[in-house]
Amino acid sequence: MVDGTDDLTDLIALMAKLPGLGPRSARRAVLHLIKKRGQLLVPLADAMQRVGANVRECLNCGNIAAGDICNICNDDRRANGEICVVEDVADLWAMERSQQFKGRYHVLGGTLSALDAVGPEDLRIPRLLDRVTSENVTEVILALGATIDGHTTAHYIADQLTGVTVTSLAQGVPVGGELDYLDDGTITAALRARRAL
């Protein structure tokens, strides 16, 4: 470091590990924080402190929670018998942005991969099976990625669910999308899933 304490160097090194940042942008961000000590640095440090102390994974669904159970699991209005299974919290947030889904979630935290040593226990799948019985679930919606691992995981879960409707998200032409820009696989899937108008 040109002129700085070890603390600063540590901070920059930590910031550089954040997604989307590298050493150069981390240096810029840290300099900016120091300049805006009152408006940014101190509030940010406080916020991080609070998040670090309070926020953890929901014991029920794996969502981010400010306590043992997340807001969605605590909300009785969302106990409508539907559970949407997603890979991670970013996917949950994406679903929530659409404001269409009124049920609860189950966050796996990844996909099954024997080669990467990710098994069913690592993905809270036993917990999902418990929830299906204990929460009177009628439909499980699998909203997993359209990858080989995603498909494997979806089939793995579907295979073990009996007595409930198991669905998966549709694949095909995105809203506002043009056919011209779609890859062959997507067009094939869209054609297969076509429906009467």
Next chain:
Amino acid sequence: MTGLRVTRLQLSHFRSHKRAEVAADTRPIAIFGPNGAGKTNLLEAVSLLSPGRGLRRAGAEDLVRRPEALGWRIFADVTAGRQTHEIVTGAEAGQSRSVQLDGKTVTQTALANVLRVLWLVPAMDRLWIEGAEGRRRFLDRATLSFVPGHAEAALRYDKAMRERNRLLKDMVRDAHWYAALEGRMAEAGAQVQANRAATVAALMAAQQDAATAFPTATLSLIEGGDDVQGADALKEAFAAGRARDLAAGRTLLGPHRTDLDAVFADKGTLARDCSTGEQKALLISLILANARALIAQDGQPPILLLDEVAAHLDAARRAALYDEICALGAQAWMTGTEAQLFEALGDRGQYLQVTEADGASAVEGAL
């Protein structure tokens, strides 16, 4: 003629070539020079314009020129029909191979849509005698030339199978996990099987109608077990074989174990029982049939790489081979130690002489 051809090939620090540049037209290319001069390296460079590890199945780090070890690069201009493409492939030292098509980075599998390349190398002389793996690879190379999507289906199958093999090795007994993976394997595997079956049918048809000096090979695919074919049957067979696979620690049945069987049609003899020369003739016959079938399918012949093709062929068969290649209009890259081996080709071919001096190969136009 608007056949598929490499019009310019430039090598940089590739194998024995420090720097080499070859300009070529549609005519067959005869490359001659002493052993170890670097003739096959030129063919290998062309083979790397298709997906995979090339005709020597080499890793990216093996292709680098020693002692510099700077990494290697191949530049090629390719004409396919009325289109021309610029392909650059190579690897920096210690990194894996990258491909650029017309200035854009693409996956290796994208090359299958541009270029069809088939090859015959001396290592394949024992193809009919040795293990099924070589025959499967030969078949898959042919299949890829007909169905560019074959590589992708094979990769999907492989990925799911590797996952399943890991479960088997770790003695995991979660039936649902197996079922999920076997579903993926069955789906991709059935596609692989169908592609291969269509290829065998196309090769057989192309041999039947042909006027050729080379013998006809009757091909058949041998699927393991009780001839398990199709997604449903495969899925069932995988499930039924779990106990046996667990004991072995790997998947013992499926398209990754398929074998290709050939019979020298005129004699009714199995290919593996034929003489060395006959076996070679059968392989050449299949390569030529593949080219004819491709012409029927997309109107243009593939690029052929025939390493030491003259070995085991008498003068009459050699002349017949050159005649057939010229009739196909295929750009064939052929190697031989002596220029005389290509005498019958005459001015229907273009000639390159490869020599070695001061630890580097030199390529020059000859005749």
